Amino acid sequence: xxxxxxxxxxxxxxxxxxxxxxxxxxxxxxxxxxxxxxxxxxxxxxxxxxxxxxxxxxxxxxxxxxxxxxxxxxxxxxxxxxxxxxxxxxxxxxxxxxxxxxxxxxxxxxxxxxxxxxxxxxxxxxxxxxxxxxxxxxxxxxxxxxxxxxxxxxxxxxxxxxxxxxxxxxxxxxxxxxxxxxxxxxxxxxxxxxxxxxxxxxxxxxxxxxxxxxxxxxxxxxxxxxxxxxxxxxxxxxxxxxxxxxxxxxxxxxxxxxxxxxxxxxxxxxxxxxxxxxxxxxxxxxxxxxxxxxxxxxxxxxxxxxxxxxxxxxxxxxxxxxxxxxxxxxxxxxxxxxxxxxxxxxxxxxxxxxxxxxxxxxxxxxxxxxxxxxxxxxxxxxxxxxxxxxxxxxxxxxxxxxxxxxxxxxxxxxxxxxxxxxxxxxxxxxxxxxxxxxxxxxxxxxxxxxxxxxxxxxxxxxxxxxxxxxxxxxxxxxx
Amino acid sequence: xxxxxxxxxxxxxxxxxxxxxxxxxxxxxxxxxxxxxxxxxxxxxxxxxxxxxxxxxxxxxxxxxxxxxxxxxxxxxxxxxxxxxxxxxxxxxxxxxxxxxxxxxxxxxxxxxxxxxxxxxxxxxxxxxxxxxxxxxxxxxxxxxxxxxxxxxxxxxxxxxxxxxxxxxxxxxxxxxxxxxxxxxxxxxxxxxxxxxxxxxxxxxxxxxxxxxxxxxxxxxxxxxxxxxxxxxxxxxxxxxxxxxxxx
Numbered sequence: 155x156x157x158x159x160x161x162x163x164x165x166x167x168x169x170x171x172x173x174x175x176x177x178x179x180x181x182x183x184x185x186x187x188x189x190x191x192x193x194x195x196x197x198x199x200x201x202x203x204x205x206x207x208x209x210x211x212x213x214x215x216x217x218x219x220x221x222x223x224x225x226x227x228x229x230x231x232x233x234x235x236x237x238x239x240x241x242x243x244x245x246x247x248x249x250x251x252x253x254x255x256x257x258x259x260x261x262x263x264x265x266x267x268x269x270x271x272x273x274x275x276x277x278x279x280x281x282x283x284x285x286x287x288x289x290x291x292x293x294x295x296x297x298x299x300x301x302x303x304x305x306x307x308x309x310x311x312x313x314x315x316x317x318x319x320x321x322x323x324x325x326x327x328x329x330x331x332x333x334x335x336x337x338x339x340x341x342x343x344x345x346x347x348x349x350x351x352x353x354x355x356x357x358x359x360x361x362x363x364x365x366x367x368x369x370x371x372x373x374x375x376x377x378x379x380x381x382x383x384x385x386x387x388x389x390x391x392x393x394x395x396x397x398x399x400x401x402x403x404x405x406x407x408x409x410x411x412x413x414x415x416x417x418x419x420x421x422x423x424x425x426x427x428x429x430x431x432x433x434x435x436x437x438x439x440x441x442x443x444x445x446x447x448x449x450x451x452x453x454x455x456x457x458x459x460x461x462x463x464x465x466x467x468x469x470x471x472x473x474x475x476x477x478x479x480x481x482x483x484x485x486x487x488x489x490x491x492x493x494x495x496x497x498x499x500x501x502x503x504x505x506x507x508x509x510x511x512x513x514x515x516x517x518x519x520x521x522x523x524x525x526x527x528x529x530x531x532x533x534x535x536x537x538x539x540x541x542x543x544x545x546x547x548x549x550x551x552x553x554x555x556x557x558x559x560x561x562x563x564x565x566x567x568x569x570x571x572x573x574x575x576x577x578x579x580x581x582x583x584x585x586x587x588x589x590x591x592x593x594x595x596x597x598x599x600x601x602x603x604x605x606x607x608x609x610x611x612x613x614x615x616x617x618x619x620x621x622x623x624x625x626x627x628x629x630x631x632x633x
Numbered sequence: 634x635x636x637x638x639x640x641x642x643x644x645x646x647x648x649x650x651x652x653x654x655x656x657x658x659x660x661x662x663x664x665x666x667x668x669x670x671x672x673x674x675x676x677x678x679x680x681x682x683x684x685x686x687x688x689x690x691x692x693x694x695x696x697x698x699x700x701x702x703x704x705x706x707x708x709x710x711x712x713x714x715x716x717x718x719x720x721x722x723x724x725x726x727x728x729x730x731x732x733x734x735x736x737x738x739x740x741x742x743x744x745x746x747x748x749x750x751x752x753x754x755x756x757x758x759x760x761x762x763x764x765x766x767x768x769x770x771x772x773x774x775x776x777x778x779x780x781x782x783x784x785x786x787x788x789x790x791x792x793x794x795x796x797x798x799x800x801x802x803x804x805x806x807x808x809x810x811x812x813x814x815x816x817x818x819x820x821x822x823x824x825x826x827x828x829x830x831x832x833x834x835x836x837x838x839x840x841x842x843x844x845x846x847x848x849x850x851x852x853x854x855x856x857x858x859x860x861x862x863x864x865x866x867x868x869x870x871x872x873x874x875x876x877x878x879x880x881x
Contacts, residue, residue: 580685585721587705588681588714589735589791590742596706599734603725603774 209337309345343373348383379414412447431490434462445477469498472506487520496526516552640691651855667852710742714797781808818843
């Protein structure tokens with residue numbers, strides 16, 4: 155039944171519009187001067203400038219990674235714009251009233267309740283537009299609870315001690331090619347600090363959007379949960395439809411101290427490119443959390459439907475005893491999208507536990523790879539890992555691959571790995587149709603069932619959005 | 634209700650139905666019996682619209698409309714139901730969600746409002762009670778890990794809720810023990826009235842003790858070779874299909 159699959163997959167990208175906003179951009183190119191410009195623009199202290207410059211020097215000596223199951227041409231790093239800010243915010247908005255109305259409309263289109271009045275959903279939103287953070291809602295409510303939620307550039311000024319202590323502590327500058335690049339040129343991102351014993355009173359959320367042409371987005375997010383603190387953080391992303399590729403190289407660092415818990419959810423819907431593989435975002439992202447304290451817990455949930463290329467391995471370092479790491483992922487590749495994604499669980503502490511649930515869906519000419527590492531170090535007595543890695547194929551022009559790496563250096567550890575590959579069977583579609591559902595609804599039902607274990611980890615509104623995105627991505631792809 | 638004329642159908646180029654004629658008026662139960670490979674399941678799949686089968690000749694009218702040009706889901710929404718011989722598993726989708734999605738698709742088509750969660754649940758509970766199904770089946774994934782008998786009972790549950798005009802039961806007795814067969818048949822018989830028609834496809838006479846047919850047809854090598862009343866089924870059970878095969 156190839157027709158319905160093609161219909162399901164072929165729906166147009168909904169977020170492909172471009173906002174008509176004056177932006178204040180650097181010319182393309184990357185040098186020490188670029189880094190100095192960005193740093194100066196942000197009024198950064200010297201230590202941070204030096205940190206960036208060091209990163210740039212390291213990056214210049216590094217080679218891009220070539221081990222992923224991905225194909226892409228060389229990226230010309232000199233043709234990318236490393237700083238672009240909507241002009242009207244160059245002074246910095248003091249309140250929502252000062253934010254460019256066109257920008258607010260942009261977020262409205264994205265369905266973000268930026269306006270506090272409208273934000274009944276109880277989500278505090280930090281919106282990052284191209285390179286700068288334009289508005290953060292609910293800051294007062296959060297401040298009362300002692301929670302700091304602000305643009306990273308602001309945190310550098312207001313909370314330099316915290317930033318200096320934790321920035322780069324989980325993802326070192328030289329961790330990998332793209333992390334080094336990000337460290338040199340990161341423009342903004344969110345900073346979030348939950349003090350001891352505080353349960354963050356609302357979901358925190360950041361929406362990223364790349365708007366300006368030829369612009370790279372290099373945001374950096376840092377979340378710290380002190381002892382017994384809890385936070386749930388949501389991240390969403392879109393970009394306009396453009397014929398050329400755009401680079402997104404973000405870094406996210408999470409730090410959980412004793413008994414703390416961080417839940418980090420992503421719905422990634424960057425522009426995927428067209429059916430011939432033209433355009434689309436190159437998404438090279440480093441996300442890592444450390445369960446530093448005993449009994450701490452970090453949970454990554456991601457729904458990856460966009461981007462031409464996704465290279466992303468949200469990981470957890472389980473350092474504290476009895477700490478828990480989780481990774482739940484749905485990745486969809488249709489058209490000519492490629493994804494090489496998975497996780498790393500590094501067991502250091504005793505009785506550490508990790509769970510990996512990965513659901514890969516490939517349709518049309520999409521290529522889908524799961525790559526995961528479970529490493530149990532010598533001292534990690536009674537470490538446990540359970541990995542389940544399922545791939546669903548739609549049609550016969552796509553591909554799914556699994557690359558699990560398991561390294562165990564402790565005899566008491568228990569590591570389980572299960573993997574399946576299945577196809578959406580014609581019989582399943584026929585069965586649903588015979589009960590009255592359209593072919594498209596049938597495919598959505600089957601695919602959502604396949605992803606259920608991951609979707610139920612998401613907050614309600616996000617789960618609904620994720621299902622819709624999946625439907626859009628797969629529209630026209632049945633067969 | 635259903636009028637089939639000179640129906641020819643094949644799968645992967647192999648002819649299976651070779652000129653089948655059959656008329657099933659509303660209010661009647663017709664049984665189709667035949668040896669393995671005679672085309673019984675092909676007939677049910679063709680009527681339901683399985684694209685693996687190709688109709689090469691002939692016609693099938695349902696309530697006067699050309700059934701064969703409708704998509705499978707249109708047929709279902711118009712009231713044609715197939716109880717599958719081998720019901721399909723759908724991991725991650727609960728039975729309740731599946732039923733509600735199906736029921737609302739059918740109701741929308743009929744111009745009826747979608748059922749709210751409460752009313753829906755009441756109906757499911759009633760139907761499950763009739764079929765002596767445990768409440769946990771609502772939250773289990775569609776047919777996943779069900780025994781053969783449970784799957785069949787689940788088909789009848791769907792039949793009961795969707796309340797189609799024409800129900801085709803494809804070997805619903807296979808894999809059912811006597812108790813389960815009695816219970817499942819109770820579900821079917823509860824729907825029998827002047828507005829419903831049934832096409833009961835079976836290899837064995839036993840099923841027809843529970844769902845008593847108005848007419849019995851013998852299908853051999855893709856054609857109906859003999860029609861009669863209930864006693865024909867009993868003859869077949871005694872003598873087998875041998876004679877009919879010879880005459881085909």
